[in-house]
Amino acid sequence: MTDTAEKIDYSKTLYLPETDFPMRAGLPQKEPETVARWQQMGLYKKLRASAAGREKFVLHDGPPYANGNIHIGHALNKILKDVITRSFQMRGYDSNYVPGWDCHGLPIEWKIEEENYRSKGKSKPDLSEPAAMIEFRRECRAYAEKWIGIQGSEFQRLGIIGDFENPYLTMNFHAESRIAGELLKIAKSGQLYRGSKPVMWSVVERTALAEAEVEYADVDSDMIWVKFPVRFIVRDGAEAKFDLLDAAVVIWTTTPWTIPGNRAIAYSPKVAYGLYEVMAAENDFGPRPGEKLIFADNLAEEGFAKAKLQYKRLRDVTAAELGGMTCAHPLKGLGGGYEFPVPLLAGDHVTDDAGTGFVHTAPSHGREDFDVWMDHTRELEARGVETKIPFPVDDAGFYTADAPGFGPDRDGGAARVIDDHGKKGDANDAVIKALIAVGMLFARGRLKHSYPHSWRSKKPVIFRNTPQWFVYMDKDLADGTTLRSRALKAIDDTRFVPGAGQNRLRAMIEQRPDWVLSRQRAWGVPICVFVDEHGEVLKDDAVNQRILDAFDAEGADAWFAEGAKERFLGNEHDPAKWAQVMDILDVWFDSGSTHTFTLEDRPDLKWPADVYLEGSDQHRGWFHSSLLESAATRGRAPYNAVITHGFTMDEKGEKMSKSKGNVVSPQDVMKDAGADILRLWVMTTDYWEDQRLGKTIIQTNVDAYRKLRNTVRWMLGTLTHDKGEVIALADLPELERLMLHRLAELDQLVRESYDAFEFKRIARALIDFANVELSAFYFDVRKDALYCDAPSSLRRRSALHVIRNIFECMVTWLAPMLPFTTEEAWLSRNPAAVSVHLEQFPTIPAEWKNEALAEKWRKIRAVRTVVTGALEIERKDKRIGSSLEAAPVVHVADAELLKALEGQDFEEICITSGIVIDRTEGPADAFRLLEVPGVSVEPKLAEGTKCARSWRITTDVGSDPEYPDLSARDAAALRELAVQN
Structure with a gap:
């Protein structure tokens, strides 16, 4: 060995990887710096400038509610949206993301009442006074503004890029004007009407609720079986069977408090009924031996067992007999009321699956009850039956004078169904005691079942007849269509991801009642119409234009200002003949109208949107209201595609809740691991299903990220020695040509999967490519050549050429998913570059594809x-x-x-x-x-x-x-x- 050889440090003669790109990511520290850099450099505006003139791809943002820090559901939702807009932006589109917020509504009102009044021992102001109303609305506006700022910062910390300087807000003056304009279009077309129907009513919140504002939870309810004595039978030419006049029809209900509202009994011609006699009784109350009762045959045994009775069947009772039968109300005489007849009516909703085969019908308290009553109105009037629907319960849940013996005339005052805290009142007990007292209670018990609750307060709601504003679902719109038929056609014309969403939304539209728009609250866009003494809506373009101009300049507060009625009616209409409606619009109408003042009014967007994306609950919410609003005013949906995601559960698959201590907050994940870890989790889940998240799952994603980062790091280190030389495809070794073939295959997969919104497929493919094909195979094989070959080696130069292409493809393909890490890697490789997010996915030459190789x-x-x-x-x-x-x-x-x-x-x-x-x-x-x-x-x-x-x-x-x-x-x-x- 020569002296020269002895002195050589061979490690310094190798082309070993060299890079400043660290192995430890330090995402919690670096990511906020990257966000600040993007904001300082105006990345959003640079993206818009770079995309000028391209075809637009628009994802319209479903507005979150402006009242609290973001949760994991928000993070999932916004990350998915960001990945979609970024992926289209990097594939040749102008994909502009404009965030938005839902700003009106009850939750904000409640917060203002709590923070500004109740907690300070102050009374809520009298909102019938214009000045007080406007000041209260100003407080609500300020509260929403605060949370919009907070949530906007939190969304940007997730890496979301969008127009956060100019978001859309439903409380912007122009937005309020446009929302009001959409209402006035519906009113002018004759689709808006004031009606009295049973609606879901929140006693706690003192307002009507839409279907979208209701969820279901199990409750333990009273259930009762009640006797309705038969009093009259139409003979209809046949031999009279007077044995039925001694009988009673038995009904079953889980809402005893609705008995004062009973006006009919529904039966089914398809059900077999029988007349039964009581033989023996072992109960403390209820039927006695000798009494005759009418039951559905399939339910008689169960019913009589519940009442502890022995019985025998006497004969069949036909549908014809039932159809001609009239009963007395079981509370007849109480408080001097209930003297009216109770007819039996055929109803398609009646079955013999549970109860008695008869349905207690209180048209004030149920949709099906209301429908069957209205279907028989002419028949009832012909029989001399009063068809006016009563109002037995008021907005606070108390019985009214339409419930004699339980309302204001009752000793101790009116009974109550539900109190201000959502707790059970004394109405059920009062009704049950009254029925026992008059001998009309057949049996009683308890039942655990699903019951509607307010989505926001989580308290039970009631069905209550009350005047509200509705949009017809089935009225002919003068072109052979109805709102329902238009909406159903729009659903058929829409792409759904996953496809099951189409059937779900279709079923909801097929079954839904007329759309109730009115709310009895203060913070929102008013139902800005005038009505005459007959309830007819004023249809005057000049009046409407004055309203819209005022809203655009001053906001919807203008409706509540002193002198608003005279101002808007002008000199053309006598204020004494027109009433100003003071109800406000359901906030779902607000959010359902966002396509108008966002997609239509912003030149950087377009109508309709390419995509709406929200949680699967929005089939009954935003997807639903947007569809109805747009179908009512434009005849089609405001979207071409609807994507839905599931909900995030804990690692055991249980719902997250503070009481369980299993909530995973995005703030904590970002603080401990980084936003890119959270984004990687989103990208590796089947997001259209419910997902799971917890410490173990986060660590799994940390491990996967670390391997991916190390692959990128090794490429960066190796490319330090790259001179940018391009080697002709024909001159490349087979192994290099194989890797280019794989890039071609992946390019097709990545583009197709971004189009299909199948992000897990991309993430899985790229992670496996990095770990299995690169780190464990190609890089491993080529390390000797890359480190040790001579500078002139074709093998080494070819490998550098291919790794350069792999790096550029991998980093840009991953950029929509992992924006922080890819930005860091791209700038490490190209210090003079502005941002990886201004790049396009590389164009892969067709000749790279080589299936034979x-x-x-x-x-x-x-x-x-x-x-x-x-x-x-x-x-x-x-x-x-x-x-x-x-x-x-x-x-x-x-x-x-x-x-x-x-x-x-x-x-x-x-x-x-x-x-x-x-x-x-x-x-x-x-x-x-x-x-x-x-x-x-x-x-x-x-x-x-x-x-x-x-x-x-x-x-x-x-x-x-x-x-x-x-x-x-x-x-x-x-x-x-x-x-x-």
Whole structure:
């Protein structure tokens, strides 16, 4: 060995990776700095400028409610939206994201009442006074503004890029004017009407609720069976059967408080009924022996058992008999009321699945009750029955004078259904005691069942007849369509991801009642119409325009200002003849109208939107209200596609709740791990289903991220030595051409999956590509060439050329998903660049695709799998330290596999110092894998000396006298390096 050779530090002669891109990401510290950089450089505006003139792709943001810090559901939702808009932006579209907020509504009112009044012992102001109303609304506006600022910052911390300087807000003056304008369009077209119907009413919140504002929870309810004595039967020419006049029809209900509102009993002509006689009774109250009762045959045994009765069946009771039958109200005479007849009416909703086969019908307290009553109105009037629907319960849940004996005339005052805290009142007990007192209670019990609750207060609601403003679902709109038919057609014309959403929304539209718009609150856009004494809406374009102009300039507060009525009616209409409606619009109408003042009015967007994306609950919410509003005013949906995601559960699949202590907040995840970890979790879930999240799942994503980051880091380090040389495809070694083929395949998968919104498919493919095909195969194979080959080596230069392409593809493909990490990597590689997010996905040449080559290498890699499996055992048993110490004999009896190996440097592919290919089956004790038949491996030690530079064991070490401890390849490389230096 020469003196020169002794002094050489061979590690300094290698092209080892060098990069400032750290192994430890430090995302919680770096990400806020990146957000600040994006804001300072105006990245959003640069994106808009770079996309000017391109075809627009618009995802319209469903507005979150402005009243609290964001939760994990918000994070999931906004990340998905951000990935979509970024992916289209990087594929040649102008994909502008405009965030928005829902600002009106009850929750904000309640917060203002709590924080500004109740907590301070102050009374809520009298909102009938214009000045007080406007001041209260100003307080609500300020509260919403505060949370919009907070949530906006939290969304941007997630890496969301959008127009946060100019978001859309439903409380902006222009937005309020447009929302009011949409209402006035509906009113002018005759679709708006004031009606008295049973609506879901929140006693706690003192307002009507829409379907979208109701959820269901189990409650433990009273249930009662009640007797309605038969009093009259229409003979209809047949022989009278007077035995029924001594009988009673038995109904069953889980809402005893609705009995004072009863006006009819529904039966089904499809159900078999019988007349039964009580033979013996073992109860403290209820029917006595000799009483005759009418039941559905399938339910008689269960009912009589509940009342502890012995009975016998006397005869059939026909549908004709039931249809001509009238009963007395069970509370007849109480408080001087209930003297009216109770007719039996045929109803399609009646079954013999539960109860008695008869349905107690209180048209004030149920949709089906109301419908069956209205369907029989003419018939009832012909029979002399009063068809006016009563108002037995007021807005506070108290009985009114329409419930004699339970209302204001009752000793101790009116009974109450639900109190201000959502607790059960005394109405049920009062009704049950009254029924026992008059001998009309058949039986009683308790039942746990699903019951509607307010989505916001989480308290039970009641069905209550009250005057409200509605939009017709089935009125002919003068073009042969109805709102329902328009909406159903729009659903058929819309793409749904996943597809099941289409059936879900269709079922809701098919079954829904007329759309109730009115709310009895203060903070929102008013139902800005005038009505005459007959309830007819004023339709005057000049009046409407004055209203809209005022709202645009002053906001909807103008409606509540002193003198507003006279101002808007002008000189053309007598204020004494017109009443100003003071109800406000349901906030779902607000959010359902956002497409008008956002998509239509902003030149940087377009109508309709390409995509709406929200949680699956929005089939009854935003998707639903947007569809109805747009169908009512434009005849179609405001979207071309609807994407839904599920809800986030804890790691056990249980719903997150503060009481359980299992809530995972996005703020905590970002503080501990970083937003990109949260985004990676979103990208690797089946987001359209319910997902799970917790410490273990977060750690799994941290581990996956770390491997991915290290792959990117190694590429950056290796590309430090890249000169940017482009090697012609024909000149590349097969292995490099194989990797370009894989990029072509991945490019197709990535683009198709972004189009299909299948992000998990992309994330899984790229993670597997990085871990399995790059780190564990291609990079591993090429490290020797990249580190040790001479500067002029085509193999080394080709590898750099391909790694450069892999890096550019991987980082840009991942940029929509992991915006912080990819930005850091891109700027590390290209310090003069502005941002990776201003780049486009690389255009992949068609000639990179080479299926024949890929098939050949599938065979080569199959043989390699057997070799690596054999060497792993040798390493485990410590017969070798690394694969470079081996020179196995590979027996390949399969002709196709042998052909694939021809001309290959298989020892380099297997990372060994030598290899022998044998065409025989190999000895019985050779290593084999069942999945690769025809291949076996005999592990052998490499012969020769270990090269001090490359660590390969070869027989030509020392062949160059100037470098006696190097192989010939490494000695030549050093000589070339010396010349260059």
